[in-house]
Amino acid sequence: MNKLFSRGSDALAMAAIDSGLKFYAGYPITPQNDIPEFLSRELPKVGGTFVQAESEVASINMLLGASSCGFRVMTSSSSPGISLMQEGISYLAGSELPAVIVNVSRWGPGLGGIGASQGDYHQATKGGGHGDYFIPVFAPYSVQEMYDLTVKAFDVADKYRTPALILADVMISLMRETLIRRYPEGIKPPEKSWAFGERKGERQKIIKSLYLKGNELEVHNWKLHKKFEEMKKNEILFDKYLCDDADIIIVAFGMVARVARSTIELARENGLKLGLFRPISLVPYPEEELFSLTKTCKNFFVIEMNTGQMLYDVMRILGRNVNIRFYGKPSSYVPTPDDLFNKAKELFNI
Amino acid sequence: MKKTEKKLTIHKERCKGCQICVLYCPKKALSIGEKLNKLGYRYVVLSKEDACTACGICAEMCPDVVIEVWRDNE
Amino acid sequence: MKAVYKKPEVLKNPCFHFCPGCHHGTVHKLVAEAIDSLNLKDSALAVIGVGCGVFLYDYLDVDSLEAPHGRGLAVATGVKRVRPERIVFTYQGDGDLASIGMAESVHAANRGENVTVIFVNNTIYGMTGGQMAPTTLLGQVTTTSPYGREFHRDGYPIRMAEMLATLEGVALSARVSVCTPKYLFDAKKIIKKAFEMQLDNMGFTFVEVLSSCPTNWNMSSMDALNRVKEEMIPFFPLGVFKERKMPDVL
Numbered sequence: 076m077n078k079l080f081s082r083g084s085d086a087l088a089m090a091a092i093d094s095g096l097k098f099y100a101g102y103p104i105t106p107q108n109d110i111p112e113f114l115s116r117e118l119p120k121v122g123g124t125f126v127q128a129e130s131e132v133a134s135i136n137m138l139l140g141a142s143s144c145g146f147r148v149m150t151s152s153s154s155p156g157i158s159l160m161q162e163g164i165s166y167l168a169g170s171e172l173p174a175v176i177v178n179v180s181r182w183g184p185g186l187g188g189i190g191a192s193q194g195d196y197h198q199a200t201k202g203g204g205h206g207d208y209f210i211p212v213f214a215p216y217s218v219q220e221m222y223d224l225t226v227k228a229f230d231v232a233d234k235y236r237t238p239a240l241i242l243a244d245v246m247i248s249l250m251r252e253t254l255i256r257r258y259p260e261g262i263k264p265p266e267k268s269w270a271f272g273e274r275k276g277e278r279q280k281i282i283k284s285l286y287l288k289g290n291e292l293e294v295h296n297w298k299l300h301k302k303f304e305e306m307k308k309n310e311i312l313f314d315k316y317l318c319d320d321a322d323i324i325i326v327a328f329g330m331v332a333r334v335a336r337s338t339i340e341l342a343r344e345n346g347l348k349l350g351l352f353r354p355i356s357l358v359p360y361p362e363e364e365l366f367s368l369t370k371t372c373k374n375f376f377v378i379e380m381n382t383g384q385m386l387y388d389v390m391r392i393l394g395r396n397v398n399i400r401f402y403g404k405p406s407s408y409v410p411t412p413d414d415l416f417n418k419a420k421e422l423f424n425i
Numbered sequence: 426m427k428k429t430e431k432k433l434t435i436h437k438e439r440c441k442g443c444q445i446c447v448l449y450c451p452k453k454a455l456s457i458g459e460k461l462n463k464l465g466y467r468y469v470v471l472s473k474e475d476a477c478t479a480c481g482i483c484a485e486m487c488p489d490v491v492i493e494v495w496r497d498n499e
Numbered sequence: 500m501k502a503v504y505k506k507p508e509v510l511k512n513p514c515f516h517f518c519p520g521c522h523h524g525t526v527h528k529l530v531a532e533a534i535d536s537l538n539l540k541d542s543a544l545a546v547i548g549v550g551c552g553v554f555l556y557d558y559l560d561v562d563s564l565e566a567p568h569g570r571g572l573a574v575a576t577g578v579k580r581v582r583p584e585r586i587v588f589t590y591q592g593d594g595d596l597a598s599i600g601m602a603e604s605v606h607a608a609n610r611g612e613n614v615t616v617i618f619v620n621n622t623i624y625g626m627t628g629g630q631m632a633p634t635t636l637l638g639q640v641t642t643t644s645p646y647g648r649e650f651h652r653d654g655y656p657i658r659m660a661e662m663l664a665t666l667e668g669v670a671l672s673a674r675v676s677v678c679t680p681k682y683l684f685d686a687k688k689i690i691k692k693a694f695e696m697q698l699d700n701m702g703f704t705f706v707e708v709l710s711s712c713p714t715n716w717n718m719s720s721m722d723a724l725n726r727v728k729e730e731m732i733p734f735f736p737l738g739v740f741k742e743r744k745m746p747d748v749l
Contacts, residue, residue: 098581124580128573129606136570136603140546140577143564144585148577166567271562271582274541279511281556283565432500441519443713443720449680466519482680484504488524490513494503 081254083221083247084109087151087177090225092121093258097146100126100137102156105189106245107179110151131156135163135176142172143282145270147229151177154195155186157203164238165204168299169284171269173232175225177241179248182407190407191246191330196384199242200358207296209303211310212240212358214328218252224312224355226258231310233264235302242357244380246330246409303359312355313364317343321350323374323423326365326389328354330409331378337412338419345416347425349376357385362392374398376419381405398423431479432495433471440468440491446483452476455483507531509540511560520720522710523551525677526619527558529708530590533691534561537698544585546575546614548600550592551625569600572607575614586697588615593634594624597659601633604663611668611702615693618659618705621712622731629715633657636734641715656734660707664740670702673739676709678727682737689739701746709735 081089088110091099099118101111111127118125124141128134131152138148152160157178167174180195182188199212211231213224224241232239271280286292314332317339318324325335332353342349352368354361368375375397377386382403390399400422404410410418419425440462446469447455454476455469462468469491471477484492506513510531515524534543543561547553549568556563562585566574571589579587589596596604596618607614623641624630631644634656638647648656664672671693675686686708693704709731711723718726 098577100577126576126580129602132570133573133576133603133606136567136573137577137580139566139570140564140574140579141581142577143574144578144582146581162567163570170565271544271564271578271585273584274562276541279556279560280562281565282563283556285553285565430500436513439514443520445520445720445724448721448724479503481503485683486525486677486680488517488520488522488528489515490506490510490524490528493505495500495505496503497500 077256079254079256080251081218082109082249082251083218083243084179084249085113086218086221086254087225087241087243088113088117089256090222091149091175092117093256094226094229095147095264096123096149098124098138098141098148099150100128100134101150101152102128102131102134104153104156106181106248107151107153107177109248110177110179131159132163135160138174139163139167139170139172142167142174143271145267145272147264149175149177151179153179153181154183154192157195157198161204164210165206165208166284167238168204168208168210169206170282171236172238172282173236174238175228175232175241176238177243179243179245181245188407191244191380191409192407193244193329193331193380193384194405195242196357196379196381199240208299209358210238210240211306211356212242213312214242214355214357215247216329216333216353217247218250218254221247222254222256226262230262231306235306237302242329244330307359310356311359311361311364313361314353314355316351316353318350318352318368319371320348321372322348323376323419324350324352324368324372325376325378326352326385327378328357328385331380334410334412334415335378338415341412341416342419347419349419360388365389365392369393369397374423376422377401378415379403380409430497431477433477433479434493434495435469435471436491437462437468438464439489440466441489442466442468443488445486445488446492449482449486451480451482452478507535509534509560510558512558515558516554517551518714520711520713520723522621522677522708523619525683526617526708526710527555529677529687529690530617531559532687533694536691537694539586539694542584542586544578544582544587546571546578546587546589548589548591548595550595552590552592552619555590569595569598570603571595571600572612572614572616573603576607576610576612579612579614583613586694588617588694590617591619592625593618593620593622593632597633597657605666608663608703608705609666609668611670613697613700613702615697616705617690618707619710620659620707620735621710622656623712623715625712625715636730658735660705660740663705668703669705669741670696670743671704671739672741673705674707674709674735674737676727676732676737678709678711678724699746701743
């Protein structure tokens with residue numbers, strides 16, 4: 076067992092290398108530069124290729140090329156750069172090419188700011204690029220999860236031939252804590268007979284996203300949709316903490332969920348029974364798992380570092396027969412456990 | 426002296442009547458006929474068979490690979 | 500009987516969708532002939548840009564990857580970096596390569612990516628219906644320059660082959676035409692040479708082919724040939740602007 080004291084960004088990059096990353100392309104943008112810096116140093120040592128591209132647009136399209144050859148590929152960026160990549164992500168989805176995209180998200184709209192943010196939830200989970208598709212999205216909340224979910228993202232991307240997104244934030248990315256660097260046994264990349272390899276007289280392969288004839292586009296889009304339905308069955312990840320006896324259940328992801336854990340300790344010391352429901356896969360969203368909590372609890376407290384984006388999903392899933400309150404913090408100042416405890420008391424009239 | 430065997434294969438079904446071959450035939454052996462093909466174009470015909478030297482320029486210039494040219498091994 | 504000219508082997512289907520007199524078919528043929536003559540059918544990998552050339556994979560029996568509009572050379576970079584043994588070429592039009600994909604094209608050239616570019620310059624957006632392109636000549640009427648291209652408003656046409664020839668990473672930059680037999684034979688040689696140079700790991704090889712678009716120029720194919728000769732070549736001179744004789748070893 077390899078036990079390290081590691082930064083989140085390094086954990087993610089190590090997971091990529093352990094997953095057999097062959098090709099990385101990226102463009103500098105704050106606050107994700109630690110990932111390309113790490114990989115520019117470490118990836119060539121294991122036979123991989125690092126390219127600093129001229130833009131995020133070029134980065135994601137380089138991934139499209141390298142992925143079509145059957146190799147594991149990754150890029151990382153931060154919100155404005157992810158916006159630029161949306162075209163390529165749509166093409167990856169349409170061409171059914173696996174890739175891992177990391178968003179160490181920052182503020183927007185526009186240049187916004189460079190601090191921790193969850194302002195990209197909608198963009199990440201509701202498509203982002205043009206067309207009728209979903210891609211799996213994972214939201215880590217610890218250094219260990221930066222590692223584990225990256226491994227997972229590569230696995231899911233290959234399994235479903237889809238781009239997959241890690242929605243991280245700068246707090247998790249720059250934080251240092253214990254990391255157990257262990258690549259899970261039994262995970263092997265699947266054979267990619269569809270990819271360009273050595274042709275050796277085989278039939279011509281065509282990888283494309285243009286479908287003009289007859290109903291082939293409709294067939295294609297339903298095929299993509301079916302993959303999404305399969306992901307819903309197999310790839311949902313979530314975490315529950317002290318929900319069974321909770322009077323109020325916090326629903327939060329990423330770094331906010333991390334703060335919420337401390338809030339729960341604080342509240343319980345003060346006699347208020349808080350719990351936490353944390354979606355780890357934002358797509359597919361753990362809908363049934365969240366809804367099942369309404370059997371024992373009627374009060375839900377959605378907290379996000381935005382003005383209310385996941386809130387819409389929670390409202391859609393829980394319906395109107397429960398109490399849903401929201402606290403949003405659309406700025407780089409991460410709320411403290413005290414802030415959240417006081418907000419809970421205020422919003423639920425305790 | 427044996428006369429050189431030559432042959433032009435004209436795939437008239439894919440001719441679009443653009444006339445590039447007609448323009449560049451050094452012997453002016455090609456012309457656009459009156460009949461229409463399935464695409465609805467008046468297609469190229471070898472109107473002066475004897476003039477053709479099987480030089481291949483028509484085939485080289487044709488954008489639609491309508492013409493193939495063959496000649497004896499001599 | 501010996502073939503003076505027969506359909507290239509790799510051209511699996513010559514029933515092109517192109518308009519009468521369009522040079523795309525000719526350029527497809529030249530690419531196919533180069534692939535045949537160098538025996539590249541198994542190793543060639545086409546990265547195809549968006550435009551009239553997008554259906555290249557329906558005609559040429561080579562592995563093919565469709566790139567988003569303008570991104571061909573970023574995509575080709577990704578392919579060639581992980582599969583250096585494949586002979587990678589892009590097939591791109593002027594809107595694709597010189598407008599929306601200018602950044603990707605220039606930077607791939609500057610990195611000296613060992614790929615071949617077949618750049619079809621017909622001074623117009625063909626597939627979208629004849630809009631003004633970065634290569635549209637001054638005064639040329641298009642559907643979005645109805646009074647003719649005017650440099651104060653629209654800028655000047657871009658000479659890509661000359662521009663890329665200034666970059667250190669470029670091994671070959673040439674402009675050819677297929678509008679007369681002589682030019683066509685020159686074009687054939689240069690396209691073949693570009694692939695040969697890639698086989699020799701010489702770096703970025705770029706061949707600009709001046710091409711006609713009779714439909715969107717509102718011309719007969721005969722007049723279109725004349726336009727290439729009389730209007731395009733004077734502004735876009737033919738020739739080899741850079742040719743590296745040795746691989747880049749710096």
